[in-house]
Amino acid sequence: MPFEPSINIQYLKSVGPKRAESFAKVGIKTIRDLLFYMPYKHLDRANILTSSKVLQYVINGYNGEVTIIGEVINKELIRYGRKQILKVKFKDNNGFYEGIWFQGIRYFSGLFNKGEFYAISAKPVITKYGNLQFVHPDFDRLGKNETDDFLHTGKIIPFYRIPKELKESNLGDFSLRKIIHYAVEHFSDQIEESMPEYIIQEKKLLDIKQTIKNIHFPQNFTLLEKARERLKFEEMFYFECLVAIRKNFVKSTITGIPFQIKAEPIKKFLKRLPFELTKDQLHVLSEIRKDLESKKPMNRLLQGDVGSGKTIVALISMIIVKYNGYQSVLMAPTEILADQHYKKICQLISDSDIKVVLLIGGQSKKERATVLDKIKTGDADIIIGTHALIEENVVYHKLGLVVIDEQHRFGVVQRARLIEKGFTPNVLVMTATPIPRTLSMTLYGDLDISYIKEMPANRKPVKTYIRSEKKLPEVYNFIKAKAKEGCQTFLVYPLIEESEKLELKAAETYFNQLKQTYLSDLKVSLIHGRMNWKEKEEIMLKFARKEFDVLISTTVIEVGIDIPSANIIVINDAFRFGLSQLHQLRGRVGRSIEQGYCILITKDEYDIKMKQYNFDFEYMSPAQIEKYKSIIRLNAMIKYADGFKLSEIDLKLRGPGDIFGTKQSGLPELKYTDIINDSEIIEDAKQTAFNLIASDDKLRQEKNSVVRKTLAENYSSLLKLSYIV
Numbered sequence: 001m002p003f004e005p006s007i008n009i010q011y012l013k014s015v016g017p018k019r020a021e022s023f024a025k026v027g028i029k030t031i032r033d034l035l036f037y038m039p040y041k042h043l044d045r046a047n048i049l050t051s052s053k054v055l056q057y058v059i060n061g062y063n064g065e066v067t068i069i070g071e072v073i074n075k076e077l078i079r080y081g082r083k084q085i086l087k088v089k090f091k092d093n094n095g096f097y098e099g100i101w102f103q104g105i106r107y108f109s110g111l112f113n114k115g116e117f118y119a120i121s122a123k124p125v126i127t128k129y130g131n132l133q134f135v136h137p138d139f140d141r142l143g144k145n146e147t148d149d150f151l152h153t154g155k156i157i158p159f160y161r162i163p164k165e166l167k168e169s170n171l172g173d174f175s176l177r178k179i180i181h182y183a184v185e186h187f188s189d190q191i192e193e194s195m196p197e198y199i200i201q202e203k204k205l206l207d208i209k210q211t212i213k214n215i216h217f218p219q220n221f222t223l224l225e226k227a228r229e230r231l232k233f234e235e236m237f238y239f240e241c242l243v244a245i246r247k248n249f250v251k252s253t254i255t256g257i258p259f260q261i262k263a264e265p266i267k268k269f270l271k272r273l274p275f276e277l278t279k280d281q282l283h284v285l286s287e288i289r290k291d292l293e294s295k296k297p298m299n300r301l302l303q304g305d306v307g308s309g310k311t312i313v314a315l316i317s318m319i320i321v322k323y324n325g326y327q328s329v330l331m332a333p334t335e336i337l338a339d340q341h342y343k344k345i346c347q348l349i350s351d352s353d354i355k356v357v358l359l360i361g362g363q364s365k366k367e368r369a370t371v372l373d374k375i376k377t378g379d380a381d382i383i384i385g386t387h388a389l390i391e392e393n394v395v396y397h398k399l400g401l402v403v404i405d406e407q408h409r410f411g412v413v414q415r416a417r418l419i420e421k422g423f424t425p426n427v428l429v430m431t432a433t434p435i436p437r438t439l440s441m442t443l444y445g446d447l448d449i450s451y452i453k454e455m456p457a458n459r460k461p462v463k464t465y466i467r468s469e470k471k472l473p474e475v476y477n478f479i480k481a482k483a484k485e486g487c488q489t490f491l492v493y494p495l496i497e498e499s500e501k502l503e504l505k506a507a508e509t510y511f512n513q514l515k516q517t518y519l520s521d522l523k524v525s526l527i528h529g530r531m532n533w534k535e536k537e538e539i540m541l542k543f544a545r546k547e548f549d550v551l552i553s554t555t556v557i558e559v560g561i562d563i564p565s566a567n568i569i570v571i572n573d574a575f576r577f578g579l580s581q582l583h584q585l586r587g588r589v590g591r592s593i594e595q596g597y598c599i600l601i602t603k604d605e606y607d608i609k610m611k612q613y614n615f616d617f618e619y620m621s622p623a624q625i626e627k628y629k630s631i632i633r634l635n636a637m638i639k640y641a642d643g644f645k646l647s648e649i650d651l652k653l654r655g656p657g658d659i660f661g662t663k664q665s666g667l668p669e670l671k672y673t674d675i676i677n678d679s680e681i682i683e684d685a686k687q688t689a690f691n692l693i694a695s696d697d698k699l700r701q702e703k704n705s706v707v708r709k710t711l712a713e714n715y716s717s718l719l720k721l722s723y724i725v
Contacts, residue, residue, distance in 0.1 A: 007031050013182050014175070022169035034183050035191065035212050038231075038672070039158035042224060043067075043119055043140065051095035054124050055132050067121040068092065069147060072112050077105065088112045090120065097124075097132040099139070117142045143174035156218050180216060188212040194710045195234055196703055199688060206230045229681065231672040236685035239670070241707065242715060243686075244693035247299075252697070256297030256424050257400055259324040261289055265352070269319055272351065273312075280454040281309050287450050288317050291426065298401075298426035304452035305643035306587025307459070310430045313452070314403045315345055317428060322354050322381040326400025330384045333406045335360045335533035336540065340562060341405070342384045359385035359394070362533045396421050403428045432587070433580055433647065453644065461641045462586055462596035466574075466634055468604040475570060475599055476518040482568060482597075483522055483549045489568040490588055491552045494576050510572075511552045522549040529556045555581065557588055564592040574600035574637075575630035579650035582633065583643050600634055629653055651675065 009031055010020035020029075028034050049057070049066050057066065070090035078085045086101040086109050099120060101108045112118070122137030140159050160176055171179075193200075193208050200207060206214065210223075211230040218224035270277070277285075284302060291298035304310040318328035330345075332338035342358040349356070357371045357380040374380040378397030383389065402425050429447065467475055479489045491514075493507040507528055515524040525548040527539045536556065543551050544563050551557075551566070569589045574582060582600070590596025625632065636649045673682065692704060699708035 009034055012179065014179050019169045019171065022165045022171070025165040026163045031183055031187055032191070034180060035188060035216075037160065037180070038215055039160050041159050042218070043157040043159065044221065048119075051092050051097050051132055053094070054097070055095070055126070058124050058126050058132070063123065065121060065123050067119055068097065069117065069119045069142065070097065072114050072116045072118065074114060075109065075112050077109065090118065095132070097134065099137055100133055100135045102136070111141075117144055117147045141173045143177075146174055146177075156221065156224065158216055184213055184216050194706065195237070196706050198703055199237075203233065203684070203688070205233060228672065232678055232681050233685050235670060235672050236678075236682050237689050238707075238710065238715065240686040240689035241693060241711065244690045245697070248693055248697050251296060256295055256426065257324075257326065258295050259292040259320055259326075259400070261293065261320055262323045265319055265323050266316060269316065269349065269352070272348070275456060277312070278309065278452070278454040278456060280304075280452040281313055284313050284450040284452055285316060287448070288313070288428065289320070291448070292317070292320055297424050298428065299447050300428050301447040301449045302428060302430045302452070303449065304430070304432060305455070306432045306584060307591050308432075308452040308455055310432065310452060311341065311344070311405075312348075314405075314428060314430060315348060317426075318382050318401060318403065319349070319354065321401040321426075324400065326398045327375070327378070327380065327396055328382050328401040328403065329389055329396075329399060330382065330403045331389050331405065332384070332386055334556075335362055335386055336536045336556070337405070338384055338386050339533065339537050340540070344562070345382065345384065354381045355379060356382045356384065359383060359388050360533065361386065361388050390421070394421065399425050401426045401428065403430065405430050406432065432584065432643075453642075458593045460590065460593070460595050462590035462598050464586065464598040464600065464637050464641075466600045466602060466638060468602055470604055472601065473518065475601070476514075478599075479519070479550065479568060479570070480521060486546075486565065487568055487594070488543065488546065488548070488563065488566040489550045489570065490557060490566055490585075491550055492557070492569065492571045492585060493552070493554060494573050507552050507554050514550075514552070519550055524548065524550045524552060526552045527556060528554045555585070557585070562591060563588070565594075567592070567594050568597045568599070570599045570601060572601045574634060575602050577633075579633045579636060579646055579653065582637055583646050586637070587643075598637075600637060602634065625653065 007030055008020060009015055009023050009028060010017045012031060012034070015023070023029065023034070028037055047067055049068055051068060051070070054066050054068055068090075070092040073089040073091050073096070075086065075088045078087055083102070084105055086105045088099045088101075088108075090097050090099065097120075099112075119140045119142060120134055120137045121139070122134040125133050125135065127133050142157065146155075146157055158177065158180075159173065160180070162171060162173065162176060166176065189209050191208050191212060195205065195208070199205070206223075206226050206229075208230075211227045214223040214227035215231065218227065288298065288300065291300060302310055302313065314330065318330070321328045330338075330341055332341055338360050339358065342356065346356050355374070357374050359368070359371050359375070363371070371380070372394060375383055376395045376397060380397075383396075388394070399421055404427070482489070491510075493510060507526060511524065511526040515522075525539055525543065527536055531539075539548075539551070540563070542548060543566070546565060567589050569585060571577065571582065571585055577585070586598040589598060632649075632653060636646055640646050640649075675682070692707065696704050699705075699711070
């Protein structure tokens with residue numbers, strides 16, 4: 001059969017129309033799709049032990065994980081009172097061993113059948129009866145022939161994720177491997193090369209045919225690693241080509257607005273500030289000044305930890321733009337934050353002639369019409385708002401600067417709509433979610449990057465503590481004692497309604513309980529995401545005026561809320577939060593010269609484990625890291641106050657995923673590349689891509705025709721976005 005990428009998978013041996021429907025549900029519609037359905041792991045014969053060898057290891061004190069292959073002999077359900085245990089007995093050529101399951105018994109019982117072969121991976125133990133046992137092990141089903149081939153010839157076996165849609169078509173581990181093996185054997189030689197020949201030679205990469213063969217059924221682990229390297233390099237090469245094209249388009253095509261820096265308004269503003277700018281703030285302002293004076297539009301990412309003073313830097317930039325006769329826009333992720341920016345900026349420039357307006361979705365029709373008219377006529381110098389700023393009926397007079405707060409919350413399309421409303425405006429993107437260098441260079445390679453790491457003078461680091469739930473009465477007493485000194489407290493809960501599944505506290509429930517019990521002597525209020533922005537604004541204003549001692553909240557307070565007199569934050573069920581989110585929440589306190597406190601509430605068992613172990617994940621195995629992620633996060637919050645350090649840990653724990661908006665960045669998602677561990681491949685691919693675009697920006701050279709074709713066929717929609725700043 002001649003190979004065509006468009007050939008439906010139903011024509012492949014052992015598939016047919018019915019199974020093809022199931023494959024289509026998981027995005028596999030053609031033979032080519034199947035060839036690029038990659039294994040998530042391979043079984044390494046070198047790591048397989050026999051039952052007798054494992055037994056000897058355990059007797060000698062070995063405490064790690066092992067992998068063993070055997071045949072199911074029998075299974076039985078054992079009842080202990082109301083509880084049941086599933087015991088599955090296995091054998092290999094050297095003896096017997098058993099797998100034990102305490103949970104999901106009905107599911108696991110249906111998986112294991114007599115005569116089937118499994119690879120079992122777990123930490124082995126010896127029972128009091130001398131039996132070798134694995135509790136809740138990882139396992140992979142093997143065919144009898146596969147087992148023999150694997151053990152006697154040293155073949156490497158791939159494993160694929162099998163979604164429920166495929167399981168419903170009676171596709172199991174070895175039946176899927178059999179189908180993929182047939183596809184690789186008969187069609188991999190007909191795949192068209194997707195990388196330029198000269199780059200393959202220069203970088204000593206496998207060609208695409210050898211890559212596909214060795215990623216599925218490698219001859220050895222050296223070739224498997226080379227196949228992985230090829231896929232990672234190609235993925236990052238095209239990723240960075242899109243970034244390079246975008247950057248090249250901006251630098252070579254778009255002419256910006258060269259501004260003059262008028263010193264007098266800036267000096268006047270700085271004199272009014274009750275504090276001096278930090279060295280980092282001054283350095284970033286120097287970089288921004290050079291950008292604004294240039295004929296090329298500014299395209300800068302400003303990273304700064306919570307409370308580092310990014311908004312002041314943005315405001316000074318907007319003042320420069322105002323006195324050159326242009327408007328500035330500040331786009332915030334939420335209405336409550338946009339409203340807070342508006343009030344803070346109005347206060348800071350109250351004695352100037354700068355006109356500031358607020359445009360958000362919750363305004364009345366009359367109020368909105370007035371604001372829109374001011375924007376259109378130029379009677380507004382600084383426009384602050386949310387997504388309402390990019391709606392079609394918003395017409396700007398002369399837009400010269402776009403400031404976007406919390407970039408990872410906006411997609412490139414939204415960003416583009418706002419930028420297109422200006423006359424090639426300057427763009428300043430700000431984030432308080434510090435991004436590790438490798439990731440920022442990868443995702444934002446088209447932006448110039450600035451950092452504010454220095455915190456304002458007289459700021460004391462927030463003291464962070466972990467307390468178990470049984471210590472909550474003591475925590476409430478601490479809150480009451482501090483309230484007498486004028487301190488206010490945020491009490492944060494993950495959800496606003498009860499959830500039987502997660503068994504999490506609910507803000508509304510605990511609000512009613514606490515104001516009648518432990519906090520009955522204090523003034524307590526509630527804020528959550530289902531309130532409209534005016535309700536939230538009213539509550540925050542009252543809290544700022546100290547009309548409440550305690551504000552019970554969901555994570556609606558995570559970004560940007562600035563109440564200097566709030567110096568305590570208690571985060572309930574802290575083990576449920578991501579590390580960056582915990583750090584953002586901690587940033588809500590300690591915003592004055594007073595001492596701030598962050599108290600992380602956990603289950604009792606977490607508190608015990610934190611005291612028992614030193615959870616330094618640098619020395620932990622992947623399995624241990626996966627098992628203890630929540631405790632590692634809590635431990636990191638105690639050890640580190642630096643958001644950049646915490647972001648690196650968070651990335652290692654969670655992977656890039658969409659944590660920094662990869663899906664919304666106008667760039668493809670990464671399937672093969674590990675942002676943390678593949679930094680050398682990333683740098684190499686980036687350099688190669690940027691050099692290629694610099695020498696052939698339109699991809700007209702014959703040697704780069706395959707790049708042009710691959711971009712057009714696979715990245716056409718993203719390519720359009722690459723021509724957007």
